[in-house]
Amino acid sequence: MHETAVAQSLVEIVSQEAHNRHARPIRAKMSCGQLNAINDESLSFAFEAIAEGTPCEGVKLQIVHKPLEAKCGTCGHVFAVDFSNVKCPDCGGGDFELLPDAPLLVEEIEFEGWDDGEG
Amino acid sequence: MEKVDIGKKVLSANEAYALKNSQLLAQHGTPCFNLISSPGSGKTTLLVRTITDLTGTLRIGVIEGDIQTDIDAQRIRAAKAPAVQINTEGGCHLSAAQVSRALKELPLDRLDMVLIENVGNLVCPAAFELGEHGKIVVLSVPEGDDKPAKYPGIFAKSRVLLINKIDLLQGGAQVDFDLQRAKVDARRLNKSIEIFPVSAKTGEGMQDWYAWLTGQIRR
Secondary structure, three states, X not given: OOHHHHHHHHHHHHHHHHHHHOEEEEEEXXXXXXXXXXXXXXXXXXXXXXXXXXXOOOOEEEEEEOOOEEEEOOOOOEEEOOOOOOOOOOOOOOOEEXXXXXXXXXXXXXXXXXXXXXX | OEEEEEEEEOOHHHHHHHHHHHHHHHHOOOOEEEEEEOOOOOHHHHHHHHHHHOOOOOOEEEEXXXXXXXXXXXXXXXXXXXXXXXXXXXXXXXXXXXXXXXXXXXXXXXXXXXXXXXXXXOOHHHHOOOOOOEEXXXXXXXXXXXXXXXXXXXXXXXXXXXXXXXXXXXXXXXXXXXXXXHHHHHHXXXXXXXXXXXXXXXXXXXXXXXXXXXXXXXX
């Protein structure tokens, strides 16, 4: 359940951004690669629990999974890796190199202004 | 309503600590490796044997990560190496901040190398950089040869794969484990991974691992 630590960081980052802008966060979009093994259900559950009582309470979390790519050692084709059957879709070769996985990223936050007009 | 592009790494707080750790280690010229495996793969036994066999060659300090107890740190200290125990109290991985505090307790000036034994888990520790120079994944024979295929993340990210408990493969094969399959699957994920089949119990294969390890201190 490393999703708990990820959720904790998410809440801190979104809260800080909200504080900086004097705005209320409504929705947050994050992206992740495949190798960090993020389970959407676990992350959403942890985020909701940790967000309670913070500026992130009620924020809708959107999680986007970026494909892990590999470069074929035979023909050079770059393709999305499917671990259940890894071979080049172009030449069928099984010799490939994994390209760097996408990091865990807060991509976008949607805000609305504070009700008390502080912003 | 306002949409704002953020582009901030979620684990940036952890990465800041990891950077501090790697800078501290670089100041002392001390390489550091992060050992990751399932519970029970024999990481501590492997460390104890490595420390004992390399006494006089390589001064190793150890950071032990466990949910509870300091059993592992006691075993390392019994082998006459300095050890700091971190108890995560439920946490499934070590964080760079925890390692940062532990590094302060190690006599870095008198060490050639720091080895971190992460919490037993093949998934979560792979996601958290600690400031180490490389990850070492330990897979023991009874766990099965399908682990590289099932847990690709850690095998893709590691510099070394230690296949431990190979003594169980001899004398009428007490467990089914296809060494070749594990190697092929691991290399498929990671072309440059160094693979050492070892037995920390009998000492078989350990010399190759020691040669790799001592080779890291001249970098």
